[in-house]
Amino acid sequence: MSILIRGGTVVTAEQSFRSDVFCDNGMIVAVGDGLDAPTGAEVVDAGGQYVMPGGIDPHTHMELPFMGTVASEDFFSGTSAGAAGGNTMIIDFVIPAPQQSLIEAYHQWRGWAEKAATDYSFHVAVTWWGDQVKEEMGVLTREHGVNSFKHFMAYKGAIMVDDGVLLNSFARAQELGALCTVHAENGDAVFHLQKSLLEQGITGPEGHALSRPPQVEGEAAQRAIAIANVLGAPVYIVHVSTEQATQAIARARAAGHRVYGEVLPQHLVIDESVYRDPDWQTAAAYVMSPPFRPKHHQEALWAGLASGGLQTTATDHCCFCAPQKAAGRDNFTKIPNGTGGIEDRMSILWHNGVGTGRLTPNEFVRITSTNCAQIFNLYPRKGAVQVGADADLVVWDPAGTRTISAKTHHQNVDFNIYEGMEVTGVARHTISQGNLVWTDGDLRTVRGAGRYIDRPCHPPVFRAIDRYNELHKAVGVDREVSTAVTP
Amino acid sequence: MSILIRGGTVVTAEQSFRSDVFCDNGMIVAVGDGLDAPTGAEVVDAGGQYVMPGGIDPHTHMELPFMGTVASEDFFSGTSAGAAGGNTMIIDFVIPAPQQSLIEAYHQWRGWAEKAATDYSFHVAVTWWGDQVKEEMGVLTREHGVNSFKHFMAYKGAIMVDDGVLLNSFARAQELGALCTVHAENGDAVFHLQKSLLEQGITGPEGHALSRPPQVEGEAAQRAIAIANVLGAPVYIVHVSTEQATQAIARARAAGHRVYGEVLPQHLVIDESVYRDPDWQTAAAYVMSPPFRPKHHQEALWAGLASGGLQTTATDHCCFCAPQKAAGRDNFTKIPNGTGGIEDRMSILWHNGVGTGRLTPNEFVRITSTNCAQIFNLYPRKGAVQVGADADLVVWDPAGTRTISAKTHHQNVDFNIYEGMEVTGVARHTISQGNLVWTDGDLRTVRGAGRYIDRPCHPPVFRAIDRYNELHKAVGVDREVSTAVTP
Amino acid sequence: MSILIRGGTVVTAEQSFRSDVFCDNGMIVAVGDGLDAPTGAEVVDAGGQYVMPGGIDPHTHMELPFMGTVASEDFFSGTSAGAAGGNTMIIDFVIPAPQQSLIEAYHQWRGWAEKAATDYSFHVAVTWWGDQVKEEMGVLTREHGVNSFKHFMAYKGAIMVDDGVLLNSFARAQELGALCTVHAENGDAVFHLQKSLLEQGITGPEGHALSRPPQVEGEAAQRAIAIANVLGAPVYIVHVSTEQATQAIARARAAGHRVYGEVLPQHLVIDESVYRDPDWQTAAAYVMSPPFRPKHHQEALWAGLASGGLQTTATDHCCFCAPQKAAGRDNFTKIPNGTGGIEDRMSILWHNGVGTGRLTPNEFVRITSTNCAQIFNLYPRKGAVQVGADADLVVWDPAGTRTISAKTHHQNVDFNIYEGMEVTGVARHTISQGNLVWTDGDLRTVRGAGRYIDRPCHPPVFRAIDRYNELHKAVGVDREVSTAVTP
Amino acid sequence: MSILIRGGTVVTAEQSFRSDVFCDNGMIVAVGDGLDAPTGAEVVDAGGQYVMPGGIDPHTHMELPFMGTVASEDFFSGTSAGAAGGNTMIIDFVIPAPQQSLIEAYHQWRGWAEKAATDYSFHVAVTWWGDQVKEEMGVLTREHGVNSFKHFMAYKGAIMVDDGVLLNSFARAQELGALCTVHAENGDAVFHLQKSLLEQGITGPEGHALSRPPQVEGEAAQRAIAIANVLGAPVYIVHVSTEQATQAIARARAAGHRVYGEVLPQHLVIDESVYRDPDWQTAAAYVMSPPFRPKHHQEALWAGLASGGLQTTATDHCCFCAPQKAAGRDNFTKIPNGTGGIEDRMSILWHNGVGTGRLTPNEFVRITSTNCAQIFNLYPRKGAVQVGADADLVVWDPAGTRTISAKTHHQNVDFNIYEGMEVTGVARHTISQGNLVWTDGDLRTVRGAGRYIDRPCHPPVFRAIDRYNELHKAVGVDREVSTAVTP
Ligand SMILES: [Zn+2]
Ligand SMILES: [Zn+2]
Ligand SMILES: [Zn+2]
Ligand SMILES: [Zn+2]
Ligand SMILES: [Zn+2]
Ligand SMILES: [Zn+2]
Ligand SMILES: [Zn+2]
Ligand SMILES: [Zn+2]
Known part of the structure; x- marks a missing residue:
């Protein structure tokens, strides 16, 4: 199947220009003015529209x-939304669960994801440490197209890892040419504050925010960066929500360290007041980690995105419906953490x-697609509008314009954190692998049409880092140890 | 004339890929694998080489x-080198000299530049203020392809402007959609220190550095940024040489302000010790403003370039030979300021x-070519390797490898500040307007072959800034002024 | 006359302890437990009270x-309040007016101040530059007990000085062992914004704040610090009202530079919303420079005071009544700048x-009295509770507790910017030169009882700075100037 | 025994003044000019000398x-030196060893310390956590005069504690009004780097510095501060040796957090090059943690002391002789960590x-004595020259002047890290409890003369902090939990 997108303005991370785009066999095969549509090609009128690389979350x-519990959104419904x-x-x-084989978990997830409607890939979390983990990280990179590993510095007693694991895993990843990412919250502090708040009788969703103050994120971000730095490794901080973490990243970058930060749109537009909503169910619906913040943090995040200090945007899309959230009715620490928003x-x-x-x-394209593709080594197959790229x-x-609402969204969750917001700027058509999967309000995604995308290790920035580390490696002093003195 | 670059790796700011590049009529007309050379086309073998956008200084x-005096390098010799x-x-x-018409000066420089071998454009300096200047800034942008204006915060008594001029000029440029740039050194402080050093009997080139300590640059950078910021205008700091200015830029960017910084390679690799060379002539040869700095500043600049906090690299190529430098034999303030290095x-x-x-x-391409083209609105005609771009x-x-030396360089100056450095990484062939102007050591530039390149105002970032300013403009309070009290 | 303060807790910048304090002949002559009151001595019962050094503004x-116009509060009414x-x-x-003799102006003010009820001293402003000013600065320090000079970076066209004056004056003061202080706002920027706002039709008091945004102060503070720094001079920033200026001071201090900052209580508790009061007269009453700020700046100022990053508190007490403020009814730039609050x-x-x-x-004593006395070299005559100190x-x-109101205050102005605030913590008795001038609500100040206090130059910190500068002074290179090359 | 110090200049943290000082019965009983020496009083001629509070380490x-092993310096020899x-x-x-009773350890140390020649006190380390520790912290504060607890973030596998312990201990100390202190180095990172360096074959003392890079300290300082901050607790960082930790402290203070930093003189004057000494024994003698640093860190520390951003100076006096250091001949991780320098x-x-x-x-007195006395609540008994204070x-x-050397020092260790340095400024006489224990080169300390000094909890700053925390405590939302939805 082929498709001609006619009359639009192509917008990439670098430039905007009037051009048609022709896709065939799932690939972009021509970008240029006045392209002809072959017989049978579908023609999409893009007059007055921007033709951009599809968003990558x-x-x-x-x-x-x-x-x-289990997040309500599955790979088909989620990629469709x-x-x-x-x-x-x-x-x-x-x-993986602690002690679980990474390979085993990987296959589990691959199985679940087979129903995905658009392309997908996987970061693999390192939730424990041992020779097996070290070995399997190698297998995943060599045989399964994994080039990024995730680490949770929070969720104590579950998937949280300590600094020893971070050091081992970061060092191993660096050896493999893979990027480490972290969920940066000091899990010990969260645990301590949770306990203390419950003891004070604060059991509602407001306790969620109170138990995870901004310093808890700032600290962990700073720590992950320092740990990466002593190893000469780059690091990527997921869902940066605070001024403190943004500044920690900025300081590291200003010192020449390769550090990346990801922002969620919800942290840019929603603030912590939602947790004090008099309606428990509403307040609980906003429970995610890191939580929403005092409003002034938003300025730092926007500035980070505009200046390049923060590079990507994601959703942390993780949906739980009201009956699931209700598990924490008497204790905020039991409310499943997560909000939706991929749509x-x-x-x-x-x-x-x-x-x-x-x-x-152009910056919009950069932060919704191109930077992500480059950092995770998918570029230019993804994140670009150029001949040879996937027709995504x-x-x-x-x-x-549209008004966001749970009543009309395609996400499989009963709440929308942006409920009632009227936005200007909407996806008119979405093309995945050269197929129109969303067009003028018509959702045509196909269960299982998505492909697993391999991501090779050692993108260009790793070659630079390796060179730098080689030139700065520790050097011993060649000396005779004094024999005059014995212990 | 047409030319096929065969077998190389195209390197852009975004990606690297094996590809041939075919140029015809001064433009890139094809980028792809296995291109055929039409009859008569020159073929350049780029095996093992990188094909990159030509450097823009x-x-x-x-x-x-x-x-x-007059800088020894002219537009032909300089663009050839x-x-x-x-x-x-x-x-x-x-x-322009103070009180001189900007238009008149513009035509003067256009005349001198006609001999240039490669393409060129002009920033225009605002060295004084008046209705005429305001008017002529408009003419330059509308009729002469000028989209950037330069301001000297140093050189007191000559071309230095005060904050009042900066405010007027920045506001006017913002109105026109043009970018303001500044030479950031506090000229009053330099003047005061020069006087004080001469009174102390310090007359040699070391006085040059002593009269322009890092704070003098940091202060001015910070001031220019603050002035731009209160007007909602972007600003570009030329030749950033200090940690302080780098940090001022970083702080502004982290606050969401559009600020750019340019670095000179000499500040990255040469430090202030050169001014204490026992040979006067050698020390004087390094006199430029801002001067070379204590070594630790270099780290901040490198990190700025890698992180995107600083965007461009230039040379401030401004050559004076030994007899010219000798004007300051008894007084360092009279040594013509300038060093070469475009080659x-x-x-x-x-x-x-x-x-x-x-x-x-890729970052190398970004900081030597692409960012400059984007900031000064030349992209993608310049700074890109893509169909439709100029074949530069x-x-x-x-x-x-090569060993840098005044004995072998093509610059019209008798000293090379990098004398004796052996570098790996050299230009094998340079193609300007589709012509080989430098090939395997053979310099084939043609006097007058360069074209003046118009640079339109209002690049995309200005449209964003205008929108932002519109939403944040000052709003008055509607009130009855109390009549009860009279003065 | 003698007075025994019995049963209180002495609170100094360093410690708190139960003690009586006995004063005689205007001096503290005993500090200790169980002091006896000689016959005729007045006894003040300080049970449950704190005995502290009198506040110094x-x-x-x-x-x-x-x-x-002329500020409505005179030296008698003002010191009484x-x-x-x-x-x-x-x-x-x-x-002094520009071009006026500093000595002449000094005597003018000394004359006006003769009616003061409590002790006083004078900073002298440098509002212009010339040999006469340089000479008179010396006379003032040697013969008139002046050890601090003030500089206005704002009020363009009136008393503003440019960087050249700052450099000359700072250098001269450093030579004399006197401290320079600055009103830090970029007067050119203010002037430009005022003009621009008036052109937009914004004429009300809200224009005052809009014409003096935080960056305008941050810039000037940073500049004054940089200028002082290149001269090796300390500097004191009056009325710091912004995060930006606070950070500039903190950065300088963290780099080892002796920089001081003063805060006004009004900036700690009042925010910029007052300028949007629908009543013109109310809004105008708050017009002072620098203006009140968005609320978040207050946190930075409080933290500065607690951490020692900012050292003193003052009032900038400068009163204008409603008919005086009304001069700016049609143009906010004509509203006399100033608010009261010494009481x-x-x-x-x-x-x-x-x-x-x-x-x-203890910190309260430090920032209301002791630091001021030390910085301006009045300590321990002032700012201390110890034998030999003035009985202030x-x-x-x-x-x-009391409720602040213009109806009840002793200040000669018709408005109180703290109107209606109920405060806990009040002066029960005030003792000046050993006399009760305020006791249980009874104001007993005597016109003319105040003395002019000489402040000698070269406090201890200057001796340290001089030593440092001596060790770091510029050193020339001893070399033969090449004679081979002539200009 | 009584002693009159005659003719000197008393120097305190606040002021300098000519005065005699008379001590009797171990206390200062008079400070004033022209004091008479009672019969039998020893008279010390202090002409041309400064009389200051004795140093507190x-x-x-x-x-x-x-x-x-056991540090070679005991309480008698150490306090004498x-x-x-x-x-x-x-x-x-x-x-205490992990799992050891804090009380038991406390008594152990009290026993060892009985031989001390001058007064002393104890911080108690929290090296593990449990109900017993929590309980014993209370006993120590209530019954044993302990108001500070120490935490090691390094020395993994020995006395290092994790964040969970820090949180529990900081919270408990806050409840008790006691101050927490930390040795800030990320012990996991040190452990990882040690292992990695040994694997690379780097076994010499240079490995010590390489395994503890500056970020390792900066990270831990930042973390300890963040943890204290979320609990509303103050915190004191021992032996700050890096720019990074200094900046972390400065940032916290600028945000209003009560954080203190201590500096060792060795970090101010010795740099990391010592670890590359070709003589193993010399290099090993400098092994302490944190290690000596690249020279530029020293500037940050000096500036911190001058600006008040860092408050105290200490020695971490911990002596090991060459045969002890030799335990690490083949493995730098086994070299006992410690250097001497109390003298x-x-x-x-x-x-x-x-x-x-x-x-x-005055600043010298503040950082060698007064600040320490105030922070650890010994003031004004210690750290002051005033009537009623201990005659220390x-x-x-x-x-x-003197030239420092192991040959002449009184410390019980065979190496002096300052060997050969000639210093100006020496202790001419030292008076402890009113007795001359060091006079003109004659050391007269008496074994066991020192007293254990109780330090009560809740110094003034804690009262402020408690008030602040009370006003900012977490507040729950009063709501009906929705009953509509069940999990
Ligand atoms: Zn997460
Ligand atoms: Zn997540
Ligand atoms: Zn320049
Ligand atoms: Zn230039
Ligand atoms: Zn002022
Ligand atoms: Zn004032
Ligand atoms: Zn330690
Ligand atoms: Zn220690």
Whole structure:
């Protein structure tokens, strides 16, 4: 099947230009003015629209088993909702239980993901340490297209790892040319505060935010960066939500260290007041980690995205419905952590970013797609509008509007954290592997159409880092040890 | 004339890929594997080489009348030497005398530049203020392709402007969609220190550095940024040489302000000790402003380039020979300020940046060409390897070496500040407007072949800024002024 | 006359201890437990009270001729109101008109100040430059007990000085062992913004704040610090009101530079929303420079005071009544700048500082009295409770409350910016030169009882700075200037 | 016994003044001019000398059992050497083995310390956690005069504690009004790097520094501060040796957090190059943690002391002789960590601080004595020259010189890290409890003369903090939990 996108303005991370785009066999085969549509080709009118690389969401948790339940959104429904929002790929997480084989877990997740409608890939979490883990990290990179490993510095007693594990895993990943990512919250501090708040009788969702103050994230981000730094390794901080973590990243980058930060749109537009909603169910619906923050943190995050200090945007899409959230009715620590939003990320960012002059359309593409593709070594197969790239595109209507609501969204969850927001900037058409999967409000995704995408290790930045480390490695002093003195 | 570059690896700011590049009529007309050379096309073998956008030097001063003399390098010799170093374009400066018409000065410089061998453009300096200047800034942007204005915060008593001028000029430029740039040194402080040092009997070149300590630059950078910021205008700091200015830029960017910084390779590899050389002539040869710095500043600059906190590299190429420098034999304030290096910028940056693992090859392209093209709105005509772009290319030999020396360089100056340095990474072939102007050591530039390149105002980032400013403009309070009280 | 303060807790910057204090002949002659009152001595019962050094306000403008009018509070009424608030000394400002002799202006102000009820001293402003100024600075320090000079970086076209003047004056003061202080706002930027706002039709008091955004202060503070730094001179920033200036000071101090910052209580508790009051007269009453700020700046100022990053508190007491403010009815730039508060400084700081746990009582003494006395070389004559010190004391009732109001205050102005605030912590008795001038609500100040206090140059910190500068002075290179080359 | 110090200049943290000082019965009983010496009183001529509070060293490890050996300096020899250097008190550390009773360890150390020549006190380390520890912390504060607890974030596998312990201990201490202190190095990172260096074959003392890079300290300092901050607790970082930790402290203080930092003189004047000494024994002699650093860190530390960002100076006096150090001949991780210097702290700081203009004499007193006394709640019994204070004094000869050497020092160790340094500024006489224990080179300390000094909890700053925390405590939301939804 072939498709001609005609009359639009191609917008990439670098430039904008009037051009048609022709796709065939799932690939972009021509980018240029006045292209002819071969017989049988579908023609999409992109007049007045922007043709951009499809959004890539590098942080989702479809059908995640977590906190005693399973996320309501599965790989099909989730990638479909993503497509309705202009996304054409996700990177989800394989999260082995402590002591579980990483390979075994990897295959488990691969199995679940077979129903995905668009392309996908997996970060693999390192939730424990041992020779087996070290060995399996190698296997995953060599045989399974994994080039990134995730680490949880929170969730004590479950999947949290300590600094010893971080050091071992970061060092191993560096050896393999793979990137380490971290969920940066000091899990010991969270645990301590949770206990203390419950003892004070604070059991509601407001306790969630109170138990995870901004310093808890700032500290962990700083720590992960320092640990990576002593090993000469790059590091990627997921869901940066605070000024403190943003500054920690900025300080590291200003010192020449390769550190990346990811932002979620919800942290850019929602603040901590939601946890004090008088309605428990509403407040609980916003429970995710890191929590929403005092409003002034948002400025730091927007500035980070505009300046390049923060590079990517994701959703941490992880849906739990009201009956699931209700598990924590008497104890906020039992509310399953997670919010949805894969369908809304692009619109929220366009409306609040491009629409307010904080971002250019090119910067929008950079932070929703291109940077992610480059950091995770998918570029230019993904994240680009160029001949030879996958035909994963979104035709974006900069003037289109919609009102976000759980009543109309395609996500499999009964709440929308952006409920009632009217946004300008919508995905008019989404093209995945050269197929129209979302067009003018019609969702045409196909169960299982998505492919697992291998991500090779050692992207260019690793070659630079390896060179740098080689030139700065520790050197011993050649000396005779004094024999005059004995212990 | 057409030319096929065969077998190389195309390296852009975003990616590297094996590809041939075919140029015709001064443009890139095909980028792809296995291209055929039409009859008559010249074929360049790029096996083992990188095919990159030609270097753009956004800061040169060819044949500048300055401090009672004229820079020894003219537009032909300078752009030729640049071509030998892999450069295909410069942006030089029109510097009107105070009270001189900007238009008149512009035409003066256009006249001098007609001999240029490669493409060029001009920033225009605002060295005084008045209705005429305001009006002529408009004419320059509308009729003469100027989209950037330069301001000197130093050189008191000559071309220095005060904050009042900066405010007027920045506001006017913002209105026009043009970018303001500044030479950031506190000229009053320099003047005061010069006087004080001379009174102490310090007359040699070491006085040059002592009269321009790092704070003098840090202060001015911070001030220019603050002034731009209160006007909602972006600003570009030329030749950032200190940790302090780098941090001022980083702070502004982290606060969401659009600020850019340019670095000179000489500040990355040469330190202030040169001014204490026992040989006066040698010490004087290094006199430029801002001066070379204590070594630790270099780390901040490298990190700025790698992290994106600093965006461009230039040379401030401004050559004076020994007899010219000798004007300051008894008084360092009379030594003409300036050093050369257009021929060496790319090699110095490759060797010390890519060769040490501080930069990837893509980042090298970004800071030597692409960012400059984007910031000054030349992209993608310049700074890109893509169909439709100007055929301004360099075939870079990453393994080639050369030893830099005034004896062998093509620059019209009797001293080379990098004398004796052996660098790996050299321009094997340079292609300007589709012509081989430098090939395997053979310099074939043609006097007058360079074209003046118009740079339109209002690049994408200005559209974002305008939107932001519109949403944040000052709003008055509607009130009845109390009539009860009279003065 | 002698007086025994019995049964209180002496609180100094260093410690708190139960002790009586006996004063005779205007001096403290005994500090100890169980002191006996000689016959005729007045006895003050300080049970449950704190006996502290009287407040020193280092920044007032009594009867200042300014913006076409004269401040309504004179030296008698002002120092009396100060006494009612626990203050026993002020340092006011001699502000010569440009071109006026500093000595002449000094004598003018000395004449006006003869009516003062408590001790006082003068900073002298340098509002222009010339040999006469340089010479007179020397005379003032040698013959008139002046050890600090003030500089206005704002008020363009009136008393503003440029960087050249700052450099000359700072260098001269450094030579004399005197401290330079600055009003840090970029006057050019203010002027530009004022003009621009008026052109937009914004004429009300809100324009005052809009024309002086935080960056305008941050920039100037940073600049003054840099200028002082290149000269090896300390510097004192008056009325720091922003996060930016606080950070500039902190950065300088962290780099080893001797920089001081002063805070006004009004900036700690009032925010910029007052300028949008629908009542013009109310909004105008708050017009002072720097203006009130967005609320988050207050946190930085409080932290600065607690951490020692900011050292002193003052009032910038400068009163204009409604008919005077009305001069700017049609144009905010004509509203006389100034607010009062000398009577309320101590209570506002105690209530909002000690009462909230931001400050200890000792820190309260440090920032209201001791640091000021040390920085301006009045210590331990002032700022201490010890034998030999002046008997300038306040008996502070930590549990006393009062409601601030223009209806009840002793200040000669028709508005109180703290109107209606109820504060805990009040001056129960104030003792000046050993006399009760305020006791249980009875104001007993005597016109003309205040003395001019000489402040010698070269306090200890200057001796350290001089030593440091001596060791770090510029050193020339001894070399033969090459004769081979001639210009 | 009584003693009159005649003709000197009393120097305190606040002021300097000519005065005699008379001591009787171990206390200062008079401070004033022209005091008469009673019959039998010893008279010390202090002409041309400074009379200052005796130095307090808040960080020593006399006869510490550590790394398989015991520190060579015992409480008698150590406090005697301290007295020879102008010190009159130490605060040493009780370091329970994991699982050992804190009370039991406390008594052990009390026993060892009975031989001390001057006054002393103890911090108690929390090296493990449990109900017993929590309970015993209370007993120590209530019954044993302990108001500070120490935590090791390094020494993995020995006395290191994890964040969970820090949280529990900090919270408990806060409840008790006691101050927590930390040795800030990330022990996991050190352990990882040690292992990695040994694997690379780096076994010499240079490995010690390589395994503990600056980030390892910066990280831990930042973490300890963040943990304290989420609990609303103050925290004291011992032996700050890096720019990173200094900045972490400065950031916290600028945010209003009560954080203190201690500096060792050795980190101010010795750099990391010592570990590359070709003589193993020499290099090993410098092995202590944190290690010596690249030179530029010293500037940050000096500036911290001058600006008040860092408050105290200590020695971490912990002596091991060459045969002890030799335990690590084949493996740097086995070299006992520690260096001596209690005899030299004051001279090193005076010479390099006051002598270079970095510090005033008053600041010298503040950082060697007064701040320590205030932070650890010994003031004004210690750290002051005032009636009622302990007669712990040093008569300081600002012009006296000595050359430091192991050959002449009184420390019980065979190496002096300051060997050969000639310093100006020496203790001429040291008076402990009113007795001359060091006079003109004659050491007269008496074994067992020192007293254990109780330090009560809840100094003034804790009262402020408690108030602040009370006003900012977590508040729950009062709501009906929705009953509509069940899990
Ligand atoms: Zn997470
Ligand atoms: Zn997640
Ligand atoms: Zn310049
Ligand atoms: Zn230039
Ligand atoms: Zn002012
Ligand atoms: Zn004022
Ligand atoms: Zn330690
Ligand atoms: Zn220790």
